[in-house]
Structure formats: structure tokens, C-alpha cells
Amino acid sequence: MPVHVYLTFNGDCEEAVLYYADVFQTEKPEIMYFKDVPPSDEMPLTKETENLVLHARIQIDGNPIMFSDVFPGMDYTIGNNINVTVVHHDEEYIRNAFEKLGVNGKVGMELQETFWSPCYGSVTDKFGVEWQLSVEKDGN
Numbered sequence: 001m002p003v004h005v006y007l008t009f010n011g012d013c014e015e016a017v018l019y020y021a022d023v024f025q026t027e028k029p030e031i032m033y034f035k036d037v038p039p040s041d042e043m044p045l046t047k048e049t050e051n052l053v054l055h056a057r058i059q060i061d062g063n064p065i066m067f068s069d070v071f072p073g074m075d076y077t078i079g080n081n082i083n084v085t086v087v088h089h090d091e092e093y094i095r096n097a098f099e100k101l102g103v104n105g106k107v108g109m110e111l112q113e114t115f116w117s118p119c120y121g122s123v124t125d126k127f128g129v130e131w132q133l134s135v136e137k138d139g140n
Contacts, residue, residue, distance in 0.1 A: 013053035083130035
């Protein structure tokens with residue numbers, strides 16, 4: 001069974017999903033908004049909440065990543081407990097993604113050869129998500 005990475009945002013989820021879809025050249029993501037679900041007395045919608053993302057999903061090289069905004073009033077903490085690792089056979093793909101993620105982000109480790117990869121680097125993007133990007137070594 002696959003592991004699904006789920007990233008949560010504080011009102012800018014739609015921007016993030018579209019950004020990542022562009023970075024990793026995925027199909028256009030399907031985005032479900034809070035206004036798309038049946039009304040509930042437990043979670044009344046306001047103009048502020050109706051256009052927040054309830055759920056979105058993209059596939060990066062066959063691996064699902066899911067996204068949502070937190071509902072206003074719920075705790076939201078940017079932390080370092082989650083990072084996403086993308087391993088790919090195509091170095092140009094990795095270099096392109098790394099470059100795009102680095103725009104308004106912070107490079108942790110420049111792309112370079114390591115003992116496990118001919119091209120590896122880490123970058124925290126403009127949304128505070130840490131990414132590790134790596135080219136497969138000898139197809140592994």
C-alpha cells in the first residue's frame with residue numbers, strides 16, 4: 001500500500017497545489033473546495049471559508065500527494081516534521097524542479113553528486129515545505 005504525503009496550508013493551498021503541479025509537470029489537479037460539500041451546522045461556511053481547499057491531489061512521478069487548507073480557527077503550525085523526497089531517473093527533470101522550488105525558497109544543499117546519487121539537493125520552497133530531490137543511481 002502506498003504512503004500518501006499530505007500537506008496542509010493556511011489559506012494558500014490552491015496556490016501551492018497549482019505551483020507544485022507546474023514544478024513537477026503533472027496533469028491539472030482536481031481541487032475540492034469547502035463550498036463543494038453539503039452544508040453542515042458543525043462547520044458553517046463563511047465567505048472566508050467557502051473558497052478554501054478541502055482536498056486536492058496530484059501525482060508526482062506516480063506518487064500521490066494530497067493537500068488541504070486548515071479550517072479557520074484550527075491550529076496551523078509550519079514545522080519541519082515533513083519533507084517530500086522525489087527520486088527520478090532524469091537529471092534534467094530534477095534540476096528543473098530544484099530550480100523552480102528554489103525561487104523565493106531557501107536551498108539547504110545545492111544539487112551535487114553524493115555517494116547515493118549522481119545529483120542530489122534539498123530546498124525549502126516558498127511555502128515552507130522541505131524537498132529532497134535525487135537522481136536514481138544506476139537505476140536504483
